[in-house]
Amino acid sequence: MKATIYDVAKEAGVSIATVSNAINGKGKVSRKRREQILEIMERLQYQPSVIASALMGKQTYTVGMLIPDISNPFFAEIARAVEDRAHQEGYSVIICSTDNRDERVERYLTLLQQKSVDGIIIGTGIEDLDILRRLQANGVPLAMIAREAPALSVDTVVTDDETGGRLAAEHLVSLGHRRLAVLAESRKVSSSRERIRGFREGLSAAGIALEEESIAVCEYKVEDGKRRALELLALPPEERPTGIFCCNDLLAIGALQAAKEKGIPVPEGLSIVGFDDTILASVTDPPLTTVAQPMEEMGRLAFDRLAACLQRRDSERQRVVLKPELKARRSTAPAPQ
Amino acid sequence: MKATIYDVAKEAGVSIATVSNAINGKGKVSRKRREQILEIMERLQYQPSVIASALMGKQTYTVGMLIPDISNPFFAEIARAVEDRAHQEGYSVIICSTDNRDERVERYLTLLQQKSVDGIIIGTGIEDLDILRRLQANGVPLAMIAREAPALSVDTVVTDDETGGRLAAEHLVSLGHRRLAVLAESRKVSSSRERIRGFREGLSAAGIALEEESIAVCEYKVEDGKRRALELLALPPEERPTGIFCCNDLLAIGALQAAKEKGIPVPEGLSIVGFDDTILASVTDPPLTTVAQPMEEMGRLAFDRLAACLQRRDSERQRVVLKPELKARRSTAPAPQ
DNA sequence: CTGAAAGCGCTTACAG
DNA sequence: CTGAAAGCGCTTACAG
CATH class of the missing domain: 1.10.260.40 (lambda repressor-like DNA-binding domains)
Known part of the structure; x- marks a missing residue:
């Protein structure tokens, strides 16, 4: 025994x-x-026994982390950073892949509460903010990562998504592109909305309008991106976009595949910009121009924010905004004539 | 309250x-x-409260999973499969990235035991098997995934790594390659040892010997693979290998980058074979010929094996061996003359 | 400096 | 069918 x-x-x-x-x-x-x-x-x-001491009101030294999908390299890299920092402080992290589906979110949240986790990091898109309000009412410390919930008072670590979108727009505009389209994530995802807003602003600063029908909403997987990109590229050449801004690298890979399938050369016939700068962006054919997020730093800071909540529950909520950076690689080029 | x-x-x-x-x-x-x-x-x-009922001898409905690195897409995909199956059954999974370092393994294992997890899935290389023996002695149910510990009586789900290595060898041999090298993972990693054994057998069946100095041991990261590949490629063209078998896709990407840096065209001047068939393999330039492991199935089966241990502790230990499959893409071609 | 006792939120025989 | 009581492995005042 x-x-x-x-x-x-x-x-x-x-x-x-x-x-x-x-x-x-x-x-x-x-x-x-x-x-x-x-x-x-x-x-x-x-x-x-952590179990026994937790029952006496001490911590469980376990936190939960809700993300869309751990097999998405962006979240895997973030998760690694969170895990490392957590481990340094003696905490373990439970990974919860939600596929951005509310019922999975709710199920996981219930489980995590029953297991008395000390706090939860939220990196998943959530439609119904009441779910988070209820958590806070139950006294569960929260930190948002790569997502926002402006209506809530909650610690948040994000990249400046709007600026990121604008950087993408400016890059494409400077290359002479005027017919642009967007591969977006679900509307639930605040960061995707912000990126598109920044992208649109960047375009309109150059006098270019972004039509609503040029924004294709996808799930976050490669196949979705490919399918929607094929639709965008189905137009005749003179109406078809010459540049696509994709709200993450996975979607950009989908766009790359769609272009290949259509026989449209990238970047000569079509420029593609991704977002995240995961390992994928550096290995694709051609390597992806993308807006980089400081993933390691985001994960680390998000855990630190959560830890701060755990220590002194009354502390001020903070919102940390990190700078995105455009990495120009070879999937973008001057617009075809 | x-x-x-x-x-x-x-x-x-x-x-x-x-x-x-x-x-x-x-x-x-x-x-x-x-x-x-x-x-x-x-x-x-x-x-x-799960905490309270766990204290009364019920389960915590939490399992641990030790892997080298969650940011390696192979393990991220496996983790997702494990997580999904676990979640179906009401379990959560704590991710533990060990970097294959024994001190991290021990630390995590101690933490997991203090937290009274119901079982642990091991996908990390472990040098000192006593660590696992002690776990078993403590009555912690175990399942190995993608790694073996033949000396132990423990449920195991693996791909037939030896066959995988042989498939890689046969493919390269059939393309006329005779000077081959290997990018290996740490010797701690049983699967890597098996793959090399199979590769060597495949070669010797064709009358080709694999010299010990043609096996470069790396960590499992891209940069390591690149560095060691550069060394292998530093030989004069007539002595340099015309084909490299890499024990995972990440190392293969390193080899790809090394070749590019050296100005050696792939596949014309050098053929590269990876292992795993992660998402990376399908997006590289050129797309990677690789030995595919059924990651989703492995994750699912590993959790099922663990769950079986939880149910009836006395049950027979099983060893499940899955078939690997060679995916020929464009990183391999006939050997240069 | 040290210990007896209560209590955390449950489950599990056992008695009725 | 239902309840009183013991107990899981700890922590925390409190008394000495």
Whole structure:
């Protein structure tokens, strides 16, 4: 059987309260006793039960993280950064892939609460903000990453998506493109909305309008992007967009595949801009021009924000905005004549 | 405050034991009482505490998963499959990226045990098998995925790595290659050892020997692969390998980059074969010939194996071996003359 | 400096 | 069919 605090106490000839104090550095325990107890713990391979101490109001040292899909490299890289920082502080992270579907979000949130996680990082699109309000009412610390919920008072770490969209627009405009289209993520995803807003602004600053029908809403997977891109490219050459701004790298890969299938050369016949700068962007054919987010930093900061909530629950909510950066690679070129 | 079972019991005018029975469908509770209790739970937004019931010997409905790195697409895809199956059954999964380092493995394993996870899926390379033996001695159900520990009696789901290596060899041999090299993962990683063994067998069946110095051991990251590939390609053209077998897609991308840097055209001047068939393999330039593993199936089966251990602890250990498949894309071609 | 006791929110025999 | 009571492994005042 696994050793408990009772075994240690008995072996040391003290009460369990003293063992508990020795472990937690609480109260006063003579140095001699403490060392003796520690030695016995070692010998018995005693592992304090997080479960039991959590029941007494201590933390579970576990946080949840809701993201659309861990197999999307953008979220996998973010998750790694969150995990590393969490691990440094003794926390574990439960990954929850929601596919941006509200019923999955709700199910996971219920589970996480039943498991008494200490906090939750939200990187998934959520339509119904009441879900988050309820969480906050239950006293669950929250931090948003790569997504926003402006209506809520909640710690947030985002890239400046609007600026990111504008950078993409300016890049394409400077290359002479005037017929542009967008591959968007679900409207639920705030970051996607912001990117499109910035993109539209960037275009209108150059006197170019972005028609509503040039915005194709996709799920976040490659196949969706490809399907919707094929629709956009089905127009006759003189009406067809010469540049597509994609709200993430996965969609951009879909666009790349669509262009290939249509026999349209990239970048000569079509320029494609992605978003995120995941590992994918650097290995595609051609390598993807994309708007980079500082993923490692975002993950780290998001955990730090959450940890700050855990420490002093009353603290100010912060909103951290990181700078995006356009990485020009080879999927963009001057617009065809 | 969050409602507890006491609140529900008081509201319903019954004992907490009856509420507990109603929730768990244990004992006999009249249908009328049960419905009344359920209705009150709903109204009070009562969420049973997993922590408390775990302390009474029930499960935590949480499992751990040790992998080298969640930001490696291979493991991200596996993790997604594990997560989906786990979620179906009401379990959550804690992701632990170990970077294949024993101290991180030990640290995570200790944490997971303190948190009383119901079981652990191991996909990380482990040098010191005693670590796993100790886990088993503590009664923690285990399942290995994509890694083996033949010395242990443990459920295992793997691809037939040896066959995978042989497929790679046969493919290269059939294209006329005779000077071959390997980009290997750490020796700790059993799957990498097996792949190399199969590759070597495949070569020797064609009368080709694989020199020890043609095997470059890397970590599992792109940069490592690139660095070691550069070394392999530093030889004069007539001694340099015409084909490189890489033990995963990430290393293959490193090889691709090294070739590009050296100005060696792929596949005309150098053929490259990867392993895994992650999303990366389909988007590289050129697309990667690689040995595919059925990642979704592996993840699903691994969780099922673990779940089987949880149910009936005494059951037989199983070893599931899945078939790899060579996907010929455009990174391989006939050997240069 | 140390220990007895209460209690966290449940489950599980056991008795009725 | 229902409830009183013990107990899971800890922590936390409180008393000494």
